[in-house]
Amino acid sequence: MSIIDELKWRGLVADCTDAAELEKKIAAPVTLYCGFDPTADSLHVGNLVPLLALRRFQLLGHHPIAVAGGATGSIGDPSGKTAERQLLTKEILDHNIVSVKVQLAKLLDFEAKQNPARLVDNASWTQNISFLDFLRDIGKHFSVNQMVAKESVRARMEDREVGISYTEFSYMLLQAFDFMVLCRDQNCELQIGGSDQWGNITAGIDLCRKKLGKTVFGLTLPLITNADGSKFGKTAAGAIWLDPNKTSVEDFYQFWIRTDDRDVIRYLKFFTFLSRDEIEDLEQQHKSKPEARIAHQALAKELRNLIHPSTAGVAERASKILFGTHFENYTSDDWEFLAKYSHSLEVEKAKLIGMPLVELLVLAGLSPSKGQARKDIEGRGISINNNPPLPNFGYIIQAGDLQLDKYLRLRKGKKNYVVVTAK
Template sequence: MTDVLDELHWRGLVAQTTDEAALRTALSEGPVAYYVGFDPTAPSLHIGNLVQILTARRLQDAGNTPYLLVGGATGLIGDPRDSGERTLNSPEVVASWVSRIRAQIEPFLVFDGDNAATMVNNLDWTSPMSAIEFLRDVGKYFRMGTMLSKEIVARRLNSEEGISYTEFSYQVLQGMDFRELNHRHGITLQIGGSDQWGNLLSGVELIRKAEGVTAHALTTPLITKADGTKFGKSEGGSVWLDPEMTSPYAFYQFWLNQADADVVNYLKVFTFRGREEIEALEAEVAQRPFAREAQKALAGDVTTLVHGEAATRAVIEASQALFGRGELTGLDERTLAGAVAELPKVTAKAGDLVTDLLAGSGIVASKTEARRAVKEGGAYVNNVKVTAEDAVLSTEDLLHGRFAVLRRGKKTLAVAAAE
């Protein structure tokens, strides 16, 4: 248990702590009961949330006891954002998202044994409370000066949008959660992202003032790219854990495409590989960057963690098949759909000239160029070489009745999709 804090430091997962020496002592005397919260402000978690989930798992593996809070109450309000007021979702929508997010978190933790994980919902203790009880029993411990000095609150107050009392009150609700969990389960540590530091301190201070008990907070840093830009976005927006919102293929490709300058840090944060393995992959990056062994390890590990081994095998096979190193016909419809989702697209039907489709997709400049590609042996449909300039797309070419993969040369791809 005493090594877990050192492990978190090595992985770059410690941004702030309330009192590191005291926390180290508590962990050495453990087990420590701790919690991390997730608000259902969308139907799925995204890869940024993985930082907290995997940090919670590392602490559990070290013998400590995790509680995972999905905020059925705080999700009705939402944490203040830089970009103005959130849209408030209905209680029915938030409740459905609570269920979805709980199901996403559960596979990452262990829910039996001596330090079994527990799922909790802050709606259970917030909903029965009256406004008067909230103001008298909780609000009296919060000072306006402290609340106004919170970084996000100060920014919003100085913006054109300002901040509503609803979002301003979020920090009180989160502080109340920590106090309630301390009462119910003896929880003395909250973890979260560094952008949540002010909210975490609200709970630590509330427990100190109201209960006279010492509690701890630990935040992880905002994950960025080596150039300082934001991590976690693809061309299509956020990278979600829900396979319907980000396909396993797109998920795998996101990790595979990480830069050499970033991949070692991401291996530390997002995988359970040990120090020796990561250092060996770091050496591979330095000596043979073209092999992209570290990126392959990262993509394989994280995709397996989120989507399972079978999905990872399927996307690797799809990646190989797209470029002629496997059978496209063997791919299931969902995997194939994910694999071609980001390719240039042309609408097609059986009987269309392949040269027209090649030109229409944009992978050649013109129909003349398409005919030249066929003549030179560089045009393919589903990895089968096209040998005739008047070849047409057949019904059998439309895999699953929907897609035909067009290729020019070795690497230029498009998809012909049925109307």
């Protein structure tokens, strides 16, 4: 199966240039790239789609290049954005680049004998070029008329409330320049990216043809949407990050477990490397017995293994303990384990015993304020250990609430848990 067939089956092709020619080209190994702008100090699950696509290409023998956007990230891509963005400071940008590079490096194989991945930073060829040279050599090839017609720019021009700065307007020139440089120096012939990158990619293709006389290709991946219409990868608490310090291993796992039924098979295709047979088998199981959530568990497990390989088994175990019923039998190992991988809080024992529950809820971060904590309790959403919800908000923590004289599980609703440890 060619990479294109593979991607098509997975629903991962939104659009591509000259499909017939691309099919031919791709029969032999090609060099391709995808850019990742360091807009934060970690990648999030949304970045996974193009990144895993690079990996899929690599697995089938192609040569992937991951481009860290040191230059483009300092400008800000207007694509898909409804408002002008705040420029990141130099310090934040540097910090982000370092972090993102580490994550990119984890998901591609740099040791492969035939087709090792490469990681480059577009600042390396952009930062020393002068503004005048850039305008003369690159800018001359762009027609403002065409740039204005591109969806990403047009949307912002039409929105009277927002507009677009010259800085962001120029973004596509930088990205086109990247493609041209990679094509020239590394023989890169294909750029992939999210569907919002279409305009930027075609700009690069045009530039390669004009500057280098070469025909190169572009392929975009679909924007991932949730069945309920909300944005993929965002929760109220924010994005789901790959960095375990920003999104705990347990939360990361839970995120996938809670996938909408209607999305779970699509996501298996998008985000895992399971084979077609395996996914179709899961689909059968899911259809016949959705409440067992077999597909959800497979999805969560695959992703956890991929992103947090050193924690194999951790999330499943934590999940079993948190959502299971054999609460009284926890050993102190179980408790320590929970404290480490889910949300936890340490409080001095002397302070803990006798502390009003509302105060503990706020300390634990389960309720934003004491007033809200009170309402949460009155709404019968709060319980300690595995007891029924507490009926009144005057409750004070007792010594008897501590399991093994040390641990206490505080729960809000079904999904929010904090393990409180007395010290």
